[in-house]
Structure formats: structure tokens, C-alpha cells
Amino acid sequence: MVPTPLVAASRQRRLVSGDRVFRVIAYGAAGLVMLIAVIFIVALVVPALPAITKFGLGFFVTRTWDPVRGEFGALTPIYGTLVTSAIALLIAFPIGLGAALFLAEDARLSLLRSPLSFLIELLAGIPSVVIGLWAFFILVPLMRDKVDPFLNHTLGFLPLFRGTPSGYGFLTAGLVLAIMVLPIMIALSRDVIRAVPRELREASLALGATNAETIWSVILPYARVGITGAILLSLGRALGETIAVTMVIGNSVQISASLFASGYTLPSVIANEFTEANGNVYLGSLFYLGVVLVLITIVVNVLARLLIWRFSGSSRAAV
């Protein structure tokens, strides 16, 4: 006896063909992502070609940025980007790590924990132009009148803190960036520290170690790789931040040892000069800067993710 098929042949065919169509659509969407990636690369690199062929790799070691003479080099904005990001991490790393330890570890003042987490999440959601506005009107005068003169007075023997403070410049931009990367730094380090196995902590405390000793000799060594990843992701954010930095760095083409001096970063050159750039070489140089910026951020981000994945094993970091 032939068993009656559960699903009629025609219906089965329809089911299969429907699946095939859906599969094609889904794969088409995936193909679209790859297409976007290709378009992105073409859209960045092709307009940069006039500058790439003209300046080549010498672009990276040229300090001049002179639209009038048509001479362009990336050294000044690269310097500005690295200095401001370095300042940002020097400030945000210790504070962020400390805050993360508190949020992940400390049982005292636990009432404060969730409002503090909420505050820091809020900070992450504030548009960068709003932070820029605040920095422009509030932070810049504060730096000019109070902080910079104080640093100049006490640490003026270092070339870093010489010169007349205008309020604009590397230090202010670095401080703004520090505020902006703090939420990432805190959230990621907190997750990494929470992932340290409880038994390790308890073993250390049971052996008579104090909280501080447990942090120093158990938690931090275990979380080192993940925290490095957090630092790199923060760096990636700092390198690419555009608007807030553009509003406070002073936007002038110079390399100066003084942190009070105004400067330029890769994104702020692009933001400032893109609409007024005339000629293939000028516009091409701005695109070339864009290519450099994108390459740097991709390298930093990929490295960061590899570290965080290595730390958290197969589970992906929620970023």
C-alpha cells in the first residue's frame, strides 16, 4: 500500500520554491553589504588618486598644507590626531578603569551603582556636536583663564606647557575626547572585569589579600587582554571623532610641542575644508587624508576586536 503523502505534490513544490526565493532575497541582502563595502573603498580611493599619484608616500612626511601653492602633506594632521588621542587615553584610561572597577566590583555604595551606570550611558548617547558646543562656550574659556595658566605656572619648565594659552588647542581637544571615550572605556572594562571568574576573586580574598591586592594581582592580570582591547576601541573612537574636536582645536596647520598651541586633526581638516576645496589635487588630498584615517581606524578596531574575542573566548563582545 502506498502511503498518502502528507503534503500534496503541488503544495510541496510551492513550499520549496518559496524557500528558494526567500533564500535568494536573504543572500541578496548579504551581497548588498559586500557591495556597500566595495563602493565605500572606490568612493574613498578613486577621488584620492590625483593626490596619491602626485604626492605618493611622501604625503606622510610632508608638513606643508598649502592650498594656495597646491602643496599638501598629512604629517601635521596625523600629528594632531595622535597627540589629541594620546591625551584622551592618558586621561580616560585611569579614570575609566577606576570607574569600571567600582561598577563591577565594589559592593559598598551599591545604591549608587545603577544611577551611575545610567549617567555614563547617557553620556554615550549625547551627540558629539552638543559636547562640542559645550566645550566651545564653557570649557575653552575655563581652560584659557584657569587651567592652562595654572599648568603653565606649575609645569612651565616642560616644553609641553609653554606658550600663551588661548583655550583652543591640543590639550582642550584631548580633554573633550577623553570625556567622549570615557563611556566606552568604562562599559567595556566593566564587562571584562565582571567576566573574571568569581572563584579567583574569592580564593584571593580567602588567602587574606585585601581588595586592593586582589585587584592588583588577580583581577587586572586576568583582565589585561580585554582591557587592552577596551583601550584600543576607545582609541579608534578618539581617532575618528570629528565635530567636537573641530570646534576646539583651533584649526591651524602647525606642529608645536606646546599642548596650548592650536593644531589640526585628520577629521577636522576634512570637515573644515571639504566644501571649499577647489581643484582635483586639493580635493584629492582631502580624500587621501580620508583614506589614511579610515585605514588607521580599521587597523585599530580589528586589533581591538581580536583582543576582546581572545579574552571572552567564543562569545562576542557586545559593542
Added chain:
Amino acid sequence: MSLPLVRLLIDRVVVALVVLCVMVAAIPVLVLFLFVIIKGLPGILTPGFFTDSPHPQGVPGGGVLNAIIGTLEIVGIGSLLAVPVGALIGIFLSEYGRNQVGDTVRFISDVLTGLPSIAFGILGYTVVVLTTHHFSALSGSIALAVLMLPVILRATETALLLVPNTLREAGLALGAARWRVTLEIVVPAALGGIVTGALLAMARAAGETAPLLFTAFGNDIVQTNPLQPMGALALTVFHNALVPYPNLQDQAWGAALLLVIMVAATNILARVYVRRIER
């Protein structure tokens, strides 16, 4: 136990430092909010803030109607482009993506997440502005759509993966085709996560300035045609901050406050929605 007092002292100092770090991290947020509210309220309460276009520089009064409409329209069109595509890619990743193709898509999405926002502006400029020869709201929407895409597709994938496999198996066992199981059982079950991802992406896009600088460009008159240059709140904040006229600076603060309120409201909406779905 050697030197118990020193060890105790160090411990206390470290704990104090940790608490200090939290306070230092929280201060900028509080100060920021305080100033945005104090300085933004006079701007928002100026008559005409919501109903007028900006007046020329030096002429008192004026509002940001052009920018409010612009932000809503640019982000709206961007979302119309990004949400369906992003959700579809998320469906691909969770239902078909356990392979090389899926890993490639995830990698590209991660790279896009980490790119500086100005890079999306460059993309919109080259792809749309250079080919149509003028700035337009649409180029800004496209730039924002690409920026939103990774957020939406990751949220969708995560939400779909949380749907228990037994649900899928039950659907298949009842004789439904896989695409119907996906669209009629799995996606509705994960809708909360997908909507949340879309809302968060919209909130992020509404606050972005850099992708709009040389795409939507800005426009002082009310413009609703997406093929023309258009204003946006973020652009108003950026441009008016740098102008030496008090009424325009007040507008910048007002626009900043409005932007923060919009972003916060969208975030809260997302959270409330998640809670309602979870219940």
C-alpha cells in the same frame, strides 16, 4: 602578616581612588546636562523657535523650523532605507549565516561600526553629490542609512538568535515552509529587539553632524524636497556656535537641547518598548 597597617592603608587608598574615579567620570555628564538645559531653555522658549526659519545674520529673532523639518526628513528617509535592508541582513545572518558569507558580512558590519562618522559623509558626497552635481538631503539620508545599517543588522541578528529553536521546529513540523516560519513566527517573536535596534540607530543618526556637512549641507529656508540642500538641527548647532550673534548662539543652544531631548526620548521609547514586549 607583615605590615598589616600599611596593607590596610593601601587598600583604603585604592578604594578611595576608585570611588573618586567614578565621581570624576560622572561630573562632566552632570555639568554638560546642566549647561545644555540652562542655556538651551531660553533658546527654545524664544517666540518663533519652532515656527520660524532663521533670520539673516545680525537680524534678531528667527527659529529653527527648517532644521527640525530637515532632521526629521533626513533621518526618516535614512531609516526607510536602512531598517528594512538591515532587518533582512539580520535575518540572513541568523537563519542562513552560519558560513563564510555570514562571517564576511559580520566582519564588514564590525568595520563599518568602527569607521569615523565623517567617512560616511565622504561616501554620500562621492556617490550622490558628485554624480548629481549638487548637495541634497537624499545624499545625507544615504550616508546616515549606511551608518545605521550595522546597528540594525546586529540588533536583528541578536534578537532572532534569542528565539528558541523549538519554535522554528514546531513551525516546520506543522508543514510550514521555512520562509513562512521565519517571517510569521521567528520575526514576530523577535520584533522587540529589532524595533529597539532601529530606534537606537535612529537616535544615533539624528545626532550626527559630520555625515551631513557636505551632503545635506544646510539650508536657511524650509525645504522639503529631498533633492535639495536641507538644514538639520546638528548643522544648526555647529554653524551657529561659530557665529558672533547672541540670538544665533541662543538658537544653537536651543537646537542642542532639542536634539538631546529627541535622542533621549528615542532611547527611552526603545527601553519602554522592550519592557512592554518582555512582559
